[in-house]
Amino acid sequence: MENIKIKQVMSAVFDIPVESISDDASSDNIENWDSLRHLNLILALEEEFNIVIPEDEVGNLLNYKLICLIIEQQL
Amino acid sequence: MKKYNEINIGDKETLSHTITKTDIEKFVQLTGDDNRLHVDEKFASTTQFKKPVVHGMLGASFISTIIGTKLPGDGALWFSQSLEFLLPVRVGDTLTVSAEVLKKNDKEQFIELKTEIHNQNRQIVTKGIAKVKLIEMEVAPAEVEQKEVGPKTALVIGGTGGIGKATCIQLAKDGFNVIIHYNKNKTLAEEIKTEVEKYKQKAIIVSADILNDADIKEMISKGIRAFDKIDVVANCAATVIPNIKFQDLVWTDFLQQIELNIKSTFIIIQTVVPEMIKNGYGKIINIGSLSAEKPNADWSHYITAKSALIGLTKSLAFELAPKGIRINMVTPSLVNTELTADIPEKIKLLTAAQTPLRRLALAADVAGVISFLASNKSDFLAGENIRVNGGQVML
Structure with missing residues (x-):
């Protein structure tokens, strides 16, 4: 369930269809994934899941799989 | 090209050529020597020769052909030639050019040749002495070694581990016979042996505790008995690396890593090297760790041992x-x-x-590089460290 929500958040932040976000999604294949949108993604994820992503994890949200794993740890 | 030591005094080569009018025209075109004695029949008729005479150097140029293509052949350096033109040569004459080895100068590696040109009447028209140096071809050792008969033999330490297994199979694919070392997992070793044999290579499995001197000696002895030689040793043995905080480390944690990485490697190399020296050839491949260059916490015992292995590899x-x-x-x-x-x-x-490169290394990635280092393609590498890290560390 969380995984679908994560893709929806990513879709909104990166302004791309949710169907285009694969399990291998990363800044390598999402053109809009720049540093500014990365910060927006963190804020959006925190808001969606009502969590605070620790500072030392901010740089680790490098792809969809890592985002899932880190969100899961924070829930 | 003949080598200096393949040439004997008395060796002789010949070639024949019939001189045509076209030859003369081409010679004139090339050299610009249009002396009327050679090209003008009317003029020649007024001389003692009555008919045009072929350029002496045209005939003599066939000495170059015989030296450059036959005795000694490709790579010959013709550095001296005496010539006497004894009789005139005419268009239509068939010349037989010969070169015969008169002397060999071992110190300077050159040969002296008696060079003679006869006409169709077996008369000597030109004679002289040639001196020719034989240029040593720069042949890469690898090319020499490629001519070796029979496959090479590789001993894979830790042959049943992830990297070890992939290495055994890669080496078999690349034409090596394989000695598969295992510690306890005989079933897996047997399976790998079967896999190796699918590639038409021979394999044996050998059990040994690589922390035990006698076991190592027995393992190497078995390998040599089976294949007569060991050309390659790939040290792929590895163990689980426990994460231990520095304050919790005890000396035996270090010792355990040092024994596996240094002691066993030292004894294996010391045991196999006399055999390799006897064959004048050997390859030893050690496995390092990226952590020695890009360290992480809680692994100081392991990183210390792997760093020592870098030193051992380079010094040996x-x-x-x-x-x-x-x-x-x-x-x-x-x-x-x-x-x-x-x-x-x-x-x-x-x-x-x-x-x-956005992924972890695969055992096959490492095995491919090990096989390269085992092959004669890497014969000019020594003390080299090839990093297989997808670009994580670039030095």
């Missing part, structure tokens, strides 16, 4: 290279194997995401 490479033994290293980053199965998924994902 320096000492043994003159004897034909090439010792090199392969340093992988985190490899996806059974040994790393317990590493948290997050670490693996992060490592892959931070690697320029």
